[in-house]
Amino acid sequence: MDIHHLREEYTQAALSRKDLQPNPFQQFECWFQQACHAELQEPNAMVLATASAQGEPLVRTVLLKYFDNNGFVFFTNYESRKARHIDANPHVAVLFLWLPLQRQVQITGRAMKISTAESLKYFATRPRGSQLGAWCSPQSSIISSRQMLQMEFEKMRQKFLNHEVPLPSFWGGYRIVPDSFEFWQGRSNRLHDRFLYIRQDNDHWEINRLAP
Template sequence: MSDLSDIRREYTQGGLRRADLPSNPMDLFETWLAQAKDANLSDPTAMCVATVDKNGQPFQRIVLLKKFDDKGFVFFTNLESRKACHIETNNKVSLHFPWHPLDRQVSVLGEAEPLSMIEVAKYFMSRPKDSQIAAWVSKQSSKISARQALEGKFAEMKAKFAQGDVPLPKFWGGYLIRPQSIEFWQGGEHRLHDRFLYSKSPDSSWQIDRLAP
């Protein structure tokens, strides 16, 4: 077994204090995301989405955040994918934004709900045409014999849709994750990290607690 115990570094990007916290966690998330974009981080909107299958087995994968507001966080996917099948039976999910170069993480616990067809269609039509075609090609999470089969199907569908618009597949959609809690983690020196947890109250206000590192 490889020994990785000596791999460590100090976190020196700065602290996070209660005085810095807005009452609405989405305001702080918007600030942090803007700073991640300004820092030219690779894929600043990438987030890990964790779901649980019917046997209680957790799964994780990286997807891209496409929209957020006070209601929550939005992403799009194949509705026949493994993640969508999990959400159908258990809509409780976790999101994680790993902004390592800024010594920051954001963790979200919430519930997924399907987006309306209007919302899905609006986003689908905004995608590049090749991305629209790719949505038709891949039966996400299913087993395939070889990459050539995927590339062949893509070429076939590209020829089919060479003229005109690419229609929205019935099996393609998206989800809004309504957060129940959002944790902001800022690395600190000597492992004295700053962690603040926003928890949604029954009246929809947010309670703020500092967590020990």
């Protein structure tokens, strides 16, 4: 299938050194707010890349649930394939792709489990159906049918009927603590603007422009 004719010219915006915040978390927040104001569908969707202890990579899309200067938090089943990867190799990368704005942000760092108390605080805000779903899905495991999954969901629904759904011991959050950020703004003629932040210490980031 020849798809060479699929080509988009990037002309919406530019990014210069003087536009950047000295702190990449502040720069990310600025771009994230703009993505939200543009009413993009799920601007918090991020592609998460992990690798096994043997270096076998996998990527999948997860949802960012909150962030601050300490890092970026997402939630998952601690028995899932991504969790097994992180346990063996905490180095991860994430990518936010905001195509309507012709922007992307790449972040690399280390993922670590958050506290049970922090996971519980978030779990309590989830819709009840999502809480039950966390209990009934053996994430990443082979299952015989969707019917089996639905039967397990009904079993959990009956089990916790008229009760709060407790936090599963096998479910919780990870915080990605960044070592680097790259902010990418599409430009015409494929001469894109790219700026890389590299952590020097907790309070200082080195910023360099990269060739497109």
